[in-house]
Amino acid sequence: xxxxxxxxxxxxxxxxxxxxxxxxxxxxxxxxxxxxxxxxxxxxxxxxxxxxxxxxxxxxxxxxxxxxxxxxxxxxxxxxxxxxxxxxxxxxxxxxxxxxxxxxxxxxxxxxxxxxxxxxxxxxxxxxxxxxxxxxxxxxxxxxxxxxxxxxxxxxxxxxxxxxxxxxxxxxxxxxxxxxxxxxxxxxxxxxxxxxxxxxxxxxxxxxxxxxxxxxxxxxxxxxxxxxxxxxxxx
Numbered sequence: 001x002x003x004x005x006x007x008x009x010x011x012x013x014x015x016x017x018x019x020x021x022x023x024x025x026x027x028x029x030x031x032x033x034x035x036x037x038x039x040x041x042x043x044x045x046x047x048x049x050x051x052x053x054x055x056x057x058x059x060x061x062x063x064x065x066x067x068x069x070x071x072x073x074x075x076x077x078x079x080x081x082x083x084x085x086x087x088x089x090x091x092x093x094x095x096x097x098x099x100x101x102x103x104x105x106x107x108x109x110x111x112x113x114x115x116x117x118x119x120x121x122x123x124x125x126x127x128x129x130x131x132x133x134x135x136x137x138x139x140x141x142x143x144x145x146x147x148x149x150x151x152x153x154x155x156x157x158x159x160x161x162x163x164x165x166x167x168x169x170x171x172x173x174x175x176x177x178x179x180x181x182x183x184x185x186x187x188x189x190x191x192x193x194x195x196x197x198x199x200x201x202x203x204x205x206x207x208x209x210x211x212x213x214x215x216x217x218x219x220x221x222x223x224x225x226x227x228x229x230x231x232x233x234x235x
Contacts, residue, residue, distance in 0.1 A: 044171070044172075048101075051100075051101045051104045051105060052097065052101060054104065055096065055097045055100040055101050055104070055112065056097060058100070058112070058114075059093055059096050059097065059100075062096075062114065066114060066115065067092055068092075069092075069115055069116055070092030070093070070095055070096045070116050071091060071092035072092075072116075073089075073092065073095055073116035073117070074087065074089040074090065074091050074092050074094065074095040075087065078116075078117060078118075078119065078120050079095070079120070079207075095116065096116070098206075099112070099116075099117075099205060099206030099207060100112035100206055101206075102201060102206040102207075102208050103203070103205070103206030105152075105172070105175070105201075106150045106152065106175045106201040106203050106206070107150075107203050110203075112206060113204070113205060113206075117202075117205040117207055120207075121200075121202045121205065121207035121208070121209070123149070123200040123209045124143070124145045124146060124149055124200060125143070126141045126142050126143040126144075126145055126178065127141070127142045128140065128141050128142070128151060128153075128198045128212075128214060129142075129214065129215075130196040130214045130215060130217050131217060132194065132217035132218045132219040132220075133219065133220065134219070134220045134221065135188060135189070135190075135191075135219065135220075135221070136186045136187060136188050136189060136219065137155060137186070137187045137189055137194055137196060137217060137219060138184055138185070138186050138187075139151075139153050139176065139184065139185050139187065139196070139198065140183055140184040140185075141176075141178035141183045141184075142183075143178075143183075144178055144179050144180050144183065145177070145178045145179075145200070148202055148203050148204045149177075149200055149201065149202060149203065150175040150176065150177055150200075150201045150203055151175065151176045151177075151178060151198055151199075151200055151201075152172055152174075152175055152198060152199045152200075152201055152208070153172070153173050153174045153175070153176055153185065153187060153196075153198055154170040154171060154172050154173060154196065154197045154198065154199070154211065155170065155171060155173050155187065155189065155194045155195070155196055155197075156169045156170045156171065156194065156195040156196075156197075157189075157192055157193070157194055158192070158193040158194065158195055158216065159193075160193060161193045161216060161218065163193070165195035165213065165216070167211075170195070170197050170211060170213075173187045174187055175201065189219050190219070191219050191220055191221045192218075192219060193216055193217070193218050193219075194216065194217055194218075194219060195213065195214075195215075195216050196213070196214040196215060196216075196217060197211050197212060197213045197214055198211075198212055198214065199211045199212060
């Protein structure tokens, strides 16, 4: 039986078989080792799929009047891309699922509204900054936010301090309610460099602002009590 090494070029095959993957290219077929994605079924991914399934099933049960309301909303001027000026949503189902899944993400256990918003979401004027320290990233708001607002806190781990963050690589880590006396929220993370971002979410409708990148921050290793540092001091 012939053995094929990585990047050996053959012809006429595509897809995967056992431990190898065949990929068609302009030069022929590239044979490479088949790899599995890291953490293909994390808790966050499971939760995201559940939200999508829940909202999709809910939409299927809508009346024709409700469907028309969401179609009208998708074609209205209430939701416009702030950069291009174009509409955010292609159709009613796209609009409902986008807002309903964001609603559930910010308000777990809640019931998304079955009718679309009737006004644009006016976000708070607060700004958010970020600092890194031992074992955590701290997000701080410049002012309290309204009761119907949650601030989504997002992070993206970078390979180095000079690595440019990718727009689609931020991951949601928490939804903060910044109230008087509690203007900072800690997000535990491992050591490394992180790009931070945030967006405001209306907990009544699921409407949200565009993602707003903040800065890159460094997180150092957090040593538990009784660790090497404590032993060094004791000595």
